[in-house]
Amino acid sequence: MKEYLKASSLDEALNLLSKDSQLKVLAGGTDLMVQKHAGSLSDVRFLDINALPSLKNINEKDWGIAIGALTTYRQILNSDLVLAEFPLLAQAARETASVAIQNRGTLGGNIVNASPAGDSLPVLLVYNALLELQTQKEKRNIAYTDFHQGYKKMDLRSGELLTQILLPKGNTWDRSYFKKVGTRKAQSISKVVMAALLKMNGETIEDVRIALGSIAAFPLRCRFLEDFLKGQQLPLLKREELDRLIEQNICPMDDIRSTKEYRLQIVKNLVWDFLKA
Ligand SMILES: Cc1cc2nc3c(=O)[nH]c(=O)nc-3n(C[C@H](O)[C@H](O)[C@H](O)COP(=O)(O)OP(=O)(O)OC[C@H]3O[C@@H](n4cnc5c(N)ncnc54)[C@H](O)[C@@H]3O)c2cc1C
Missing domain, CATH: 3.30.465.10 (Uridine Diphospho-n-acetylenolpyruvylglucosamine Reductase; domain 3)
Incomplete structure (x- = not known):
């Protein structure tokens, strides 16, 4: 059996996958080749869909x-x-x-x-x-x-x-925010990554969306924070109140890249930076 197959059309790729669901889809290979090199994909057969x-x-x-x-x-x-x-x-x-x-x-x-x-x-x-x-x-x-x-x-x-x-599309935002915090500026895996959008009506927060990565098993929207912020007067927000809310609702993971205490502090800093930037 061949270890590597290459599909030349979407139909062919779907057909091959329907016959053998164990095939591992290979796109750019930038994650998969690292895993293969580390030995975790030794018996895997690849279906290259890059073409x-x-x-x-x-x-x-x-x-x-x-x-x-x-x-x-x-x-x-x-x-x-x-x-x-x-x-x-x-x-x-x-x-x-x-x-x-x-x-x-x-x-x-x-x-x-x-x-x-x-x-x-x-x-x-x-x-x-x-x-x-x-x-x-x-x-x-x-x-x-x-x-x-x-x-x-x-x-x-x-x-x-x-x-x-x-x-x-269809929404217009007054502020768009993306911040990745890692060990260094280039080529680092995020300890915390945050994306957020803000829409204002005068000084009132009309709409807000906030999502965090590298905090839990998968990236999550922070609905508790969004619900709290909607309708608030932006200039009147108090950092202590927000920090308390974040502490009550987020318990970040602890792993080789960072501690939960550090991640929690970064989340508080990023949320404040986003709102007050
Ligand atoms: C040096 C280095 C630095 C990196 N830095 C970052 C970084 O800063 N930020 C970051 O987020 N990531 C980073 N990565 C991880 C990686 O580059 C990204 O996750 C990249 O987007 C993976 O895409 P790929 O096409 O190479 O995926 P692949 O390695 O080809 O596949 C990854 C997984 O997705 C599956 N897959 C791929 N496409 C499909 C599809 N269309 N349908 C179904 N399954 C599919 C594969 O089967 C596999 O399980 C880094 C990797 C390396 C090696």
């Missing part, structure tokens, strides 16, 4: 934009469409890894790799992204918020490919 042009485009629709799952970070950060409508995604792509990885790594790979520290993931949460998933027999769309369900656990069915990431 599927239909999954490599960013297309404007009347409702928003559709990003093919194989779109690379480089394409994203060079896209006028993304820059104009979803600037946080371009910023996350710019701050991901190095130029070499940006040329190869894909948005779809970042999502399905499901690292709690995936930098694009909090951005997809605040933009209310949808995912298009496809098998040979059916196509379905789900809200990205429902996709990750636990550590590396996700709503991806047997024989299914992630084909597109859909970003609905």
Whole structure:
């Protein structure tokens, strides 16, 4: 049996996956090749989908934009469409890894790799992204918020490919915020990553979305904070009150990259920085 197969069309890829659901989809390979080198994928057979042009485009629709799952970070950060409508995604792509990885790594790979520290993931949460998933027999769309369900656990069915990431437009925001905190500026895995959007009506917070990565088993929207902030007068916010709320609702993970105490302090600093910047 061949260890490596390469699909030349979406139909062929879906057909091969329908016959052998054990095949491991290979996109840019920037996560998979690290895992293979570490020996954790020794018996795995790969299905390379990199040659599927239909999954490599960013297309404007009347409702928003559709990003093919194989779109690379480089394409994203060079896209006028993304820059104009979803600037946080371009910023996350710019701050991901190095130029070499940006040329190869894909948005779809970042999502399905499901690292709690995936930098694009909090951005997809605040933009209310949808995912298009496809098998040979059916196509379905789900809200990205429902996709990750636990550590590396996700709503991806047997024989299914992630084909597109859909970003609905229609909201205008007064402030867009993305911050990644790591050991150093370049090439570091986030200890905390935050994406947030703010819409004001005079001095009142009309709408706000905040998402955090590298805090729990998968990136999460901070609904408790959003609910608290909506309707508040921005100039009257008190840092002590916000800090207390964050302490009561967030218990970050402790791992080799950082401690829960440090992560909690960073979250408090970032939330305040976002609101008061
Ligand atoms: C040096 C280095 C630095 C890095 N820095 C960062 C960083 O700063 N921030 C960050 O978030 N990540 C970083 N990464 C991780 C990685 O580059 C990203 O997660 C990247 O987006 C993975 O995309 P890929 O196409 O290479 O995925 P692959 O390695 O090809 O695949 C990853 C996983 O997704 C699955 N998969 C891929 N595409 C699909 C699809 N369309 N449908 C179904 N399953 C699919 C694969 O089966 C596999 O399980 C770094 C990696 C390296 C090696």
